Amino acid sequence: MVFGRSSRRRAAVEPVTLKILVAGGFGVGKTTLVGAVSEIRPLRTEETLSEAGRPVDDLEGVQSKSTTTVAMDFGRIALREDLVLYLFGTPGQDRFWFLWDELAQGALGAVVLVDPRRLEDSFAAIDYFERRGIPFTVGVNRFGGADEYPGPAVRAALDLDPEVPFLMCDARRRESVKSVLVAVVEHALLRSTSEREPAAP
């Protein structure tokens, strides 16, 4: 087992790594959002997915291939020497949703970036995080002309649970993206606190 030797021997200097996912429709500004706060230029990496171990109907539409390559963009924020946050832009195409399972595993939370003119593009992501119980925050990216969509109407159209944070944002602006990320972690913290409460002294 790969982790066998490592897990119990963590040196004090080894950073804790956490990840936040950035999901949303194609072209909604996920990589822009990552780039606005990342200390490195967003990097692109390719993940080759194998259908091994998955039921065939999980890969509707791609049955003829046994592997699929998808690209992910990610950035890094070193909050401290020993605390590093990674942001992963999830693939925009819905048919790669099964990649999210791996990405989502162990994620601190997620941002669903929404284009108010194409709300339906974000449904798959919202649905996914709701079902998996992953704390997420909705950020409505202000595109040119997007101001004509009032927040409450957008929120209602997305049919979000009341506790889901909902923010207007600008994926190009660092301060704006910071607020969205803070909202994600606060939401995760709140949930974590309420889950742990019964065990607390």
Next chain:
Amino acid sequence: MTDGRQRRGRQVARWFDDDAGPVVRPYAMTRGRTAGTGEHRLDLIALVVPEPAAHDAGRDQALSPEQLEIVERCGTAPRSIAELAAGLDLPVGVIRVLVGDLVDDALVRVTRPVPPAELPDIGILREVINGLRAL
């Protein structure tokens, strides 16, 4: 080494993608393997940290250029699987196999990221919030 080969032999027998067509070049570096020897898939944010043996003279001969580069990159600072993949411009799957081999050879070890639900102390989330605000 015999042990390793036998183990890897079993991996080969478990190939799932015989129908995938011609083997693409990056996987030539892994001798065709698409999965490492470990039970767990290495997480994208798992950090690769060099072991003392990585500094031994003579290790170079046994390693492929890509593995050498992984060891060197991690020597300056721990690198995540995702960063290594992007840095070496190789698919994540290839990096997983190459790193898995380095783990088997005790040249590096890999941290296991703690899922937030298992964090011993949720104070770390407050630190993340403070850190983000201070950016």
